[in-house]
Amino acid sequence: MQEYLAEAYRIAAYQDTPYVSTSALATEMGVSAPAVARMASRLRDAGYIEHEPYQGMKLTASGEREALSAIRRHRLAEVFLVKVMGFGWHEVHDEADAMGTAITERIAERMEEMAEFPKRCPHGEPIPDRDGQMPRVNDNCLADVEPPIDLVVSRVHTHDPAVLMYLEELGLVPGKKVKLVSRAPFNGPLRLEIDRYEQVIGAELAGVLRVSASK
Secondary structure, three states, rough: OHHHHHHHHHHHHHHOOEEEHHHHHHHHHOOOOOHHHHHHHHHOOOOOOEEOOOOOOEOOOHHHHHHHHHHHHHHHHHHHHHHHHOOOOOOHHHHHHHOOOOOOOHHHHHHHHHHHOOOOOOOOOOOOOOOOOOOOOOOHHHOOOOOOOEEEEEEEEEOOEEEEEEHHHOOOOOEEEEEEEEEOOOOEEEEEEEEEEEEEEEEHHHEEEEEOOOO
């Protein structure tokens, strides 16, 4: 149940509406729409979601608390796996999912300490604090930014190992300073300057990158 709530929270965080469709949740969870419908019924009965016809599901206050608790454990596990155990950032999402239900708050706090109190996961997503507060992040999708402009990669919104490995090869990782030089019209490719070298990426890849203005 927490896994579904956490994924619903993640989806809503990237939308302009708090309502999450069952189809979107099914896609992200890798399950069928009927499976999501059955889980949604359980979550509604437990008071974790509200459901509006033709709009989708929306987390209640208690549902949001459960979601943030799960997200905190998941993202701390990801940081721990990368910083302490030496895994690659492309390897840790599924491992952190598997660990999530076994991590108590006491273990989460020790992992947080050993990872030197990270504020974000390896993919740049903010980590809720122990009080369940999610830090605000002010960034935009790279595909929507107008060039020319100096930027910093803020977050990477994908768990696909192949995509993450390719982004790492290009140097497009959270915290990296880049310059958006130009963008072709009609959803065309983008030209970036990374470490004084020019790279061209497609609009689909740009769609998974969140950036903020470089200071």
